Amino acid sequence: MFTGIVEEVGEIVDVRQDDEVVVLTVRGPKVSADAAHGDSIAVNGCCLTVIDDEGVSGDQFRVEVVPETLRRTALGSVVAGSKVNLERALPAGGRLGGHIVQGHVDGVGVLVSRTPGERSDEVRFSLPGTLSRYVVEKGSIAVDGVSLTVAGTDPETFTVALIPTTLADTTLGTRRPGDTVNLEVDIVAKYVERLSADYLGGSGGEARIQ
Missing domain, CATH: 2.40.30.20 (Elongation Factor Tu (Ef-tu); domain 3)
Structure with missing residues (x-):
């Protein structure tokens, strides 16, 4: 779950097609600081899962975008250099500063x-x-x-x-x-x-x- 309070504006570093999945490399020093495999990060409001991939620097993370997400969101239009809003999942006991946001784009x-x-x-x-x-x-x-x-x-x-x-x-x-x-x-x-x-x-x- 998220709150809609953006932690930082990140940048798409790389967009790579891997069969039917699009792999995004995103630069965001703040949200990458403690990002681990399986963590959820909202990228422009889409809840995406961090994947453990080699060759990613400390201020970056990678996520996979499946066809369903590409059909239902605007993520299909991002390119290298695109700016994106980033927010880590709300920790238990964290403040709900905005409102209840699932990261499931409607x-x-x-x-x-x-x-x-x-x-x-x-x-x-x-x-x-x-x-x-x-x-x-x-x-x-x-x-x-x-x-x-x-x-x-x-x-x-x-x-x-x-x-x-x-x-x-x-x-x-x-x-x-x-x-x-x-x-x-x-x-x-x-x-x-x-x-x-x-x-x-x-x-x-x-x-x-x-």
């Missing part, structure tokens, strides 16, 4: 517009229709692994306000219209929907008479 969005302010930016992203019901104003969403508060929504997009720290310490500070991002909606909303499905009626959500 869909891919596109940065639609960006309105710079004096110190903060308002950014609008497209939202796949299947995810819109899980995104509410003042709720939480993870964008490329960054825990954000939703400022506004409509059926096809949502807006967030990026504070100076987020602009400086994550890749969202340099994202531009047309860029794709990984989206993970609040897991609590999905569980509530699933658990209440047998008790709800039609589209209005009224209780079903048993």
Whole structure:
């Protein structure tokens, strides 16, 4: 589990195809310091497993990206030199500074517009229709692994306000219209929907008479 509080911005050093799997070498001195085989690290919000591979320097780690992840995320577009948000898994007893983030990407969005302010930016992203019901104003969403508060929504997009720290310490500070991002909606909303499905009626959500 993660929190959506990015620890550092890393860099893709190498992208290598190994049969159907893509092997990424990522430079991130902070998260690599104690990375070991089998550890989980979120790369742009995708939970990936560190592999024990020879020839990796102390400030780097390697992960494998399977076809399922490539289909469902924006990781297929990264190249050597791409900047990525990195976060290690939350330790037991650690602080949940953002919100509960699994690192299981629900869909891919596109940065639609960006309105710079004096110190903060308002950014609008497209939202796949299947995810819109899980995104509410003042709720939480993870964008490329960054825990954000939703400022506004409509059926096809949502807006967030990026504070100076987020602009400086994550890749969202340099994202531009047309860029794709990984989206993970609040897991609590999905569980509530699933658990209440047998008790709800039609589209209005009224209780079903048993």
